[in-house]
Structure formats: C-alpha cells, structure tokens
Amino acid sequence: MKKHKRVLGIIPARYGSTRLEGKPLVDICGKPMIQRVYERVKQANIDVVVATDDKRIFDAVKFFGGNVVMTSKEHKTGTNRCLEAFNLIDDKCIDTYDVVINIQGDEPLLESKQIHELLSCFKDPNTEMATLVMPVKDIRDLDGGVFVVKDKMDNALYFSRSVIPFVRDVEKENWIDNQTFYKHVGMYGFVPKALKEFANLQETNLEQSEKLEQLRWLENGKKIKLANTKYNSVAVDTLEDVQKVIKIISKS
Numbered sequence: 001m002k003k004h005k006r007v008l009g010i011i012p013a014r015y016g017s018t019r020l021e022g023k024p025l026v027d028i029c030g031k032p033m034i035q036r037v038y039e040r041v042k043q044a045n046i047d048v049v050v051a052t053d054d055k056r057i058f059d060a061v062k063f064f065g066g067n068v069v070m071t072s073k074e075h076k077t078g079t080n081r082c083l084e085a086f087n088l089i090d091d092k093c094i095d096t097y098d099v100v101i102n103i104q105g106d107e108p109l110l111e112s113k114q115i116h117e118l119l120s121c122f123k124d125p126n127t128e129m130a131t132l133v134m135p136v137k138d139i140r141d142l143d144g145g146v147f148v149v150k151d152k153m154d155n156a157l158y159f160s161r162s163v164i165p166f167v168r169d170v171e172k173e174n175w176i177d178n179q180t181f182y183k184h185v186g187m188y189g190f191v192p193k194a195l196k197e198f199a200n201l202q203e204t205n206l207e208q209s210e211k212l213e214q215l216r217w218l219e220n221g222k223k224i225k226l227a228n229t230k231y232n233s234v235a236v237d238t239l240e241d242v243q244k245v246i247k248i249i250s251k252s
Helices: 033-042 055-063 078-090 113-123 139-143 172-178 192-200 205-210 215-219 239-251
Strands: 007-013 047-052 068-070 099-102 129-135 147-150 156-160 182-190 225-228
Touching (some): 033 055, 047 078, 055 068
Antiparallel strands (some): 129 182, 147 182
16 A cells, blocks of 8 residues: 555535525635635644635635636536546546545635544545544533444445434433444545445445435445544535524634
8 A cells, every 4th residue: 555645636616505595605704615614624644635616716726826627517426526627637647646635615714634544544545435433422512413333343334314323212312321322424535446446336325315425335235434533514505504603703
C-alpha cells in the first residue's frame, strides 16, 4: 500500500433544490455557501473540485479562485455527478487518484478533520467504499436522521431512516442506556474502481424505499467501511438553517 494516498475531494453542487433553490450561492457572512465548504475542505490538504450543473455556480467558484467542472443536469445522485467530474479530471492527470471523496456542498461548518477520519478507513487495502458515523449521546438525537448498524469489523450492515436497532422490552427513553446507536454523516470515500462500479449499478429496491443511495452498494453484496467522527456539522436545507449557521459563524 502506498504511504501517501493521492486524494481528490469532489463537491457536487446543483442549483435546483426543492427546499432552497440556488442553495450553493446563498450568502453566509459575505461568502457564498459553496465557497465556505470549499475552503473548509482545502484545510485538509487534498485536491478539491466543485462539480456543478449551473453556470451561475461555475462562475461563482471561478470568481473565488476555486477549481470547478461543468457536469450534466441529468444526474439523479451526487455520486453519479462525482463520477463524471472524476472522469473529466482523471483524463487530464498523469497520476491517477487513490481515493475520491464525495463531500456534501451544503455543510459550511464542515470540519476538515472529518476527511482524515474518513481516509483512515483506506489504511485497510480491502476498503472500496467508506463513510462516517457518529455515536448518539442524547436521546433527542433519535428523533430524526439516518441510522446505521454495523458488524464487528466496522462494516455497515444496513442504513435506515428508522431508528435501528429496535430495543425490545425497553422504553424508548432508555434505549441509549442499553444500546449504542450510530447516526450517518453523509461523506463518502471511494477507490476509483468502486466509484465507477457504484455509479453504474442500477437503483435497487431498498434504495428506492429508503431514498438512501448507499443501500445500492449493500444490496449488491458490497461492503461499506465505517469510521467514527466526533464532529457534527450543520446541513443547510432551509432559510432557518442559514440563519443558524450565520449565528454560529458570527460567534466564532
């Protein structure tokens, strides 16, 4: 295994959003959100590129000096957009990348240390795909999100929008005293071969039911390595989320 892996971080950023159109360009304390995410990722000392489908986002990234590629408007998932971006960049590179990271473009408080936590999964040469989870410490955190159960080797068994596992014969307010629950943190890492394979697989039944694309990989008999993270970033989906992030940044 190589001592130093060559890593590419890709930030998918589309203009259309049902809850907050033009989300990547929302102003957060004088900078568009996509710039704040980009700058956070750069702190991890990896190569970064924004993959967008919109000239307004493309121009905004160029304006602040970031790397950006234009991709198709037809992609159904961020992973498929990442693959097109990777292919565009890889064709121009002499040396290919060892790991490609799909980074959410709506988390302007992203901690760059999360990227290194994710990369730790690839110390195992058998890892093809990896993601982050956070142990639940507060019972209120069971009220929403995506949950994951894992095996003893830190491979995901299943992801669900329901709280899993179910703790039988115990009142729900006491569940976290009897079981460790893990919430999914939506950052993914792939070796290039796995990224290509994943993006070319057909959508699966469980994926369509839960609306969780990572289930496509599990349902095809593949493994997803999990790493714990200590950092819980704030995803921006609404104007209320924008105000929450602005308050946090203003206090820092």
